[in-house]
Amino acid sequence: MNTDNMTKDDLSRARQELERRNAVSRVNGFETEWCEAWVWQYYHPDGVRGRQIYRSYSDEELLDILIPVMDQPGHKPQFDRVHHIYKLYLTRRFQDLRRAKDKARARRKALEQQAKWPPDWPEAVSSEPVYRRIGEQGKEITEQDRAAIESLCEQVRQTRLPPELSDPVCQPLKKYCGIKKALEMMNIPALNKTERRFMLRYWQKKRTS
Numbered sequence: 001m002n003t004d005n006m007t008k009d010d011l012s013r014a015r016q017e018l019e020r021r022n023a024v025s026r027v028n029g030f031e032t033e034w035c036e037a038w039v040w041q042y043y044h045p046d047g048v049r050g051r052q053i054y055r056s057y058s059d060e061e062l063l064d065i066l067i068p069v070m071d072q073p074g075h076k077p078q079f080d081r082v083h084h085i086y087k088l089y090l091t092r093r094f095q096d097l098r099r100a101k102d103k104a105r106a107r108r109k110a111l112e113q114q115a116k117w118p119p120d121w122p123e124a125v126s127s128e129p130v131y132r133r134i135g136e137q138g139k140e141i142t143e144q145d146r147a148a149i150e151s152l153c154e155q156v157r158q159t160r161l162p163p164e165l166s167d168p169v170c171q172p173l174k175k176y177c178g179i180k181k182a183l184e185m186m187n188i189p190a191l192n193k194t195e196r197r198f199m200l201r202y203w204q205k206k207r208t209s
Contacts (some may be wrong), residue, residue: 011056018043018053020082026069035084043085045092054089062090066104076103110198114132115201117189119206122160126151129185134176145172153186160203162189164196
C-alpha cells in the first residue's frame with residue numbers, strides 16, 4: 001500500500017491547516033510569519049503530498065484566495081497578506097502573480113455580477129421605473145417608444161435573456177435615460193459581450209440544476 005496517497009480526509013485536513021495559516025497571514029502579513037521547513041516540504045507542489053494538495057484546488061478556489069485581500073482602492077491584491085505556499089500555488093497554476101491578479105480581478109467582478117443578477121431576475125422586469133424617470137424629467141414619451149419599451153420588456157420576460165446593448169430594440173431608451181441606466185432601472189442586466197457570455201453560462205447552469 002502506498003502511504004503517500006492521500007485520502008479525501010487527508011486532503012481536507014491539509015487544506016484546513018493551510019487555510020488556518022493563511023488566515024493568520026491575512027491579518028498579520030506574511031512577513032511576520034515564518035514558513036517552517038516542514039510546512040514548505042509538506043505543501044510544496046514538487047513533493048508527493050504537496051502535488052496532491054496543489055492539484056486538489058480548482059482554478060476558482062485559488063483565485064478566491066486573492067479576493068479577500070483585494071479590498072484596497074483599485075482592487076490590487078496585497079500579496080504580503082497571502083501565505084507563501086498559496087503564492088507558490090498561484091504562480092504554478094497561472095505562470096506568475098500578475099496573471100493571477102488579472103484573473104482574480106475578473107473573477108471578483110463576475111461574482112459581483114452573479115450576486116446582482118440571480119437566475120430569476122426576469123421575474124422582476126418592469127418598465128414603470130423608466131416611465132417615472134421620464135415624468136420626473138418633464139419629458140413626454142411617444143406612443144411608438146412606449147410600445148417599443150413594452151415589447152422589449154416582454155421579449156426579455158419570454159427569453160429570460162438580456163438584449164445586447166447594440167440591439168436596435170434598446171435604441172428608444174437612449175433618448176430618455178441612456179441605454180445602460182434604463183435597462184438596469186427596469187431590472188434588466190446591462191452587460192458587455194464578455195460579461196454577457198459569462199452570465200449566460202451561469203444562468204443556464206443554475207436554471208437547469
